[in-house]
Amino acid sequence: xxxxxxxxxxxxxxxxxxxxxxxxxxxxxxxxxxxxxxxxxxxxxxxxxxxxxxxxxxxxxxxxxxxxxxxxxxxxxxxxxxxxxxxxxxxxxxxxxxxxxxxxxxxxxxxxxxxxxxxxxxxxxxxxxxxxxxxxxxxxxxxxxxxxxxxxxxxxxxxxxxxxxxxxxxxxxxxxxxxxxxxxxxxxxxxxxxxxxxxxxxxxxxxxxxxxxxxxxxxxxxxxxxxxxxxxxxxxxxxxxxxxxxxxxxxxxxxxxxxxxxxxxxxxxxxxxxxxxxxxxxxxxxxxxxxxxxxxxxxxxxxxxxxxxxxxxxxxxxxxxxxxxxxxxxxxxxxxxxxxxxxxxxxxxxxxxxxxxxxxxxxxxxx
Numbered sequence: 001x002x003x004x005x006x007x008x009x010x011x012x013x014x015x016x017x018x019x020x021x022x023x024x025x026x027x028x029x030x031x032x033x034x035x036x037x038x039x040x041x042x043x044x045x046x047x048x049x050x051x052x053x054x055x056x057x058x059x060x061x062x063x064x065x066x067x068x069x070x071x072x073x074x075x076x077x078x079x080x081x082x083x084x085x086x087x088x089x090x091x092x093x094x095x096x097x098x099x100x101x102x103x104x105x106x107x108x109x110x111x112x113x114x115x116x117x118x119x120x121x122x123x124x125x126x127x128x129x130x131x132x133x134x135x136x137x138x139x140x141x142x143x144x145x146x147x148x149x150x151x152x153x154x155x156x157x158x159x160x161x162x163x164x165x166x167x168x169x170x171x172x173x174x175x176x177x178x179x180x181x182x183x184x185x186x187x188x189x190x191x192x193x194x195x196x197x198x199x200x201x202x203x204x205x206x207x208x209x210x211x212x213x214x215x216x217x218x219x220x221x222x223x224x225x226x227x228x229x230x231x232x233x234x235x236x237x238x239x240x241x242x243x244x245x246x247x248x249x250x251x252x253x254x255x256x257x258x259x260x261x262x263x264x265x266x267x268x269x270x271x272x273x274x275x276x277x278x279x280x281x282x283x284x285x286x287x288x289x290x291x292x293x294x295x296x297x298x299x300x301x302x303x304x305x306x307x308x309x310x311x312x313x314x315x316x317x318x319x320x321x322x323x324x325x326x327x328x329x330x331x332x333x334x335x336x337x338x339x340x341x342x343x344x345x346x347x348x349x350x351x352x353x354x355x356x357x358x359x360x361x362x363x364x365x366x367x
Contacts, residue, residue: 018348020087041242044121048242052179062179072284075276076257082273083263090256097259101317106252108313113306114252117245174298177291178243243299248306250288257281 024032046059053059086092091110095103260281263270296303342348 039122041121045242049179052175054175058176059179062176066180069284069287072280073253073257076260076281076284079272079274079276080256080260083270090252093256094259097263098255100321101314102255104317104321105310105313106255108316109248109252109306109310112309113248114245117241121241121245174294177294178298180291243295243302244306247292247295247303248310251292251307254285254288254292257285261285 049059049062050056053062080093084093084096086096091103091107094106261278264278292303
């Protein structure tokens with residue numbers, strides 16, 4: 001009798017608890033990843049890849065290698081997603097592993113750099129594609145269309161495999177690194193399932209399957225559209241924005257995967273339902289460490305500006321978070337802003353389930 005009453009009490013307490021519902025299955029998880037990868041990147045990145053690579057053949061190699069490296073990164077994130085089953089993606093993992101400062105800097109750069117710049121690229125891409133047809137006030141002349149068609153036919157041999165590696169410029173490691181940044185922008189979104197980990201029904205079962213299936217599908221999808229648009233050079237300097245946001249993006253990913261290796265060393269007995277080979281995160285980190293260094297060398301202003309903006313979050317963290325003995329009116333202001341934000345956005349912080357396994361921070365305290 002008492003056992004049944006306890007079970008009913010536990011069920012009622014779970015139903016009253018404010019928490020995210022586990023309603024995301026395999027199909028929904030694949031849709032989240034595919035929906036976030038498909039975007040403006042594939043319509044704008046081929047220009048930057050081809051410009052920095054210098055030849056059609058090398059640009060295709062960049063696309064293939066870029067997709068493969070993203071696949072390695074997604075495997076690492078699958079392990080992190082089931083080891084630290086919290087929504088929030090990079091911020092949650094880095095905060096749990098390295099502490100509040102590093103997590104705050106990642107979130108600071110995301111708010112000030114990643115998301116606004118990505119939206120700017122999307123807006124510029126949309127406006128370019130929409131406005132170009134609007135400025136064609138009349139049908140193109142018959143002779144002009146025929147001349148243009150003849151020119152295209154005459155220069156079609158530029159795509160022939162025999163001349164695929166005839167470079168328009170001398171290749172350099174720095175330019176190839178920038179080409180990888182351009183290609184990586186088109187693949188960005190492969191880690192977005194980790195932002196809703198707490199809503200996935202069986203993250204251990206679907207963690208790797210969704211990423212593998214989604215990236216395999218989008219591999220062919222991206223290669224098709226890359227090949228179809230590789231000879232189109234879009235107007236504007238949008239590729240500078242892509243270098244800007246991709247540099248910070250993959251710097252953040254590198255810090256997160258470095259946390260995976262750090263966690264392997266410091267907490268070797270931590271439960272890991274999915275555990276990838278250690279060479280996978282090492283390969284990913286070494287690859288992007290080399291490319292980010294050469295990218296910074298080739299574009300010190302564009303890439304360095306993002307790092308400077310990220311570091312401006314250090315004093316903000318110490319004043320806003322680390323400084324505990326702030327005046328009471330500041331605490332009241334923060335509480336009021338939080339309260340209004342919850343009312344406007346209709347959100348509330350989820351409550352922890354006592355039956356779930358302890359996270360890293362909690363388990364450290366109990367050791």
